[in-house]
Amino acid sequence: MAPKWRELADRLAAQIRHGDFAPGQHLPRIRDLVAAGEGSKATVHAAYKALEAQGLVTSSRGHGTIVRLHSPVRPIRLVGKRVVLREFTYEDVDDVLAIIGDDKVTTWLSFDSRDRAQAAAMIEGTIERAQLEPRNEIYLAVTKHDDDRVIGFARIGLAGVQAGKLGYAIAATEWGHGYATSAARTLTSYAFKELGLHRISAAIGPDNAASIAIVQQLGFTREGVLRDHVFTNGAWRDSVLFSVLAHEWRHL
Ligand SMILES: CC(C)(COP(=O)(O)OP(=O)(O)OC[C@H]1O[C@@H](n2cnc3c(N)ncnc32)[C@H](O)[C@@H]1OP(=O)(O)O)[C@@H](O)C(=O)NCCC(=O)NCCS
Structure with a gap:
């Protein structure tokens, strides 16, 4: 079975590619996903890191845990x-x-x-x-x-x-x-x-x-x-x- 962070990363990646989040839009804050029962802070953090490694998002450090979409994602x-x-x-x-x-x-x-x-x-x-x-x-x-x-x-x-x-x-x-x-x-x-x-x-x-x-x-x-x-x-x-x-x- 895939680890929980991997499942979350895959689900979010699919949503991004499907266009559920527009380029430039912020993904949910880590603490909101924790509150929504998506897993511990470490789980959500690992999922966001995986999305970053795939080039789907960039983290804006000045805004704490908020992650932003990478603008070159232009679905055809x-x-x-x-x-x-x-x-x-x-x-x-x-x-x-x-x-x-x-x-x-x-x-x-x-x-x-x-x-x-x-x-x-x-x-x-x-x-x-x-x-x-x-x-x-x-x-x-x-x-x-x-x-x-x-x-x-x-x-x-x-x-x-x-x-x-x-x-x-x-x-x-x-x-x-x-x-x-x-x-x-x-x-x-x-x-x-x-x-x-x-x-x-x-x-x-x-x-x-x-x-x-x-x-x-x-x-x-x-x-x-x-x-x-x-x-x-x-x-x-x-x-x-x-x-x-x-x-x-x-x-x-
Ligand atoms: C080649 C392939 C993509 C065709 O897909 P398809 O959706 O069936 O193709 P289409 O229905 O759009 O059209 C096929 C055309 O070839 C013709 N055709 C089909 N089989 C044929 C055959 N055995 N001999 C001659 N013509 C044939 C059809 O009549 C049609 O022409 P038409 O529109 O003038 O009637 C499909 O067979 C395939 O995936 N093959 C394996 C992968 C492949 O070969 N890819 C191309 C690599 S270069």
């Missing part, structure tokens, strides 16, 4: 035609495991299926990198409009000169409803419009017909083959490289 939420893209939270671990723990999905990705601990670590890394200012990636959970459960993810890694690398996956039970197309379109539009990118590329396995159909539908151009680009499923595999440039993007 994008609404597409069929999906919503939002930041990950620690509660998403089971949904994420259903995606990256499924061989049907990972056989097309550049890594082997992950277990629960690895899914939790993936989420943790994503949340940590989302605190960077500026961000080096936009890695978002995909949900349906009417249900906050995670059915996939979409990511643009920022590398090079105004350039980004697009990736996505959808839970196998949800394939074939246009969710990946909507997620890729929404995130690519955001990257051109809001991040000012010039070029977005996607490296796709030559046999991944569904993924190739998606980028072609979005107007990406085939550039060529990256030989032995990834080592996956025990062997080297080529990728086909596709890209779209800002002035070619017609979905803004």
Whole structure:
């Protein structure tokens, strides 16, 4: 069982990421949480220290025990035609495991299926990198409009000169409803419009017909083959490289 301070820290972190506390707002005073039965002063203090270590809050010493939110936490939420893209939270671990723990999905990705601990670590890394200012990636959970459960993810890694690398996956039970197309379109539009990118590329396995159909539908151009680009499923595999440039993007 997790220690009491860890449970409190996780709960507060989830509330912060969910937007229950706006950037700049104060978290409750330690003595108020103690009075509310959240644990001893040491428990609450340890929880706040953990939030500080995650970069979610900064403590303002002049104000005693009051803790303030770190301003760079700027959650992204994008609404597409069929999906919503939002930041990950620690509660998403089971949904994420259903995606990256499924061989049907990972056989097309550049890594082997992950277990629960690895899914939790993936989420943790994503949340940590989302605190960077500026961000080096936009890695978002995909949900349906009417249900906050995670059915996939979409990511643009920022590398090079105004350039980004697009990736996505959808839970196998949800394939074939246009969710990946909507997620890729929404995130690519955001990257051109809001991040000012010039070029977005996607490296796709030559046999991944569904993924190739998606980028072609979005107007990406085939550039060529990256030989032995990834080592996956025990062997080297080529990728086909596709890209779209800002002035070619017609979905803004
Ligand atoms: C690729 C993937 C994201 C597609 O997700 P999805 O939500 O089912 O995709 P969509 O429903 O938006 O669209 C898929 C498109 O591919 C087409 N398609 C699906 N399976 C296909 C197949 N076997 N052959 C050819 N086209 C196929 C669909 O018809 C659709 O095109 P359309 O809109 O013109 O009809 C999903 O299969 C997945 O997660 N795969 C494993 C991970 C992966 O490959 N990620 C991409 C790595 S580059």
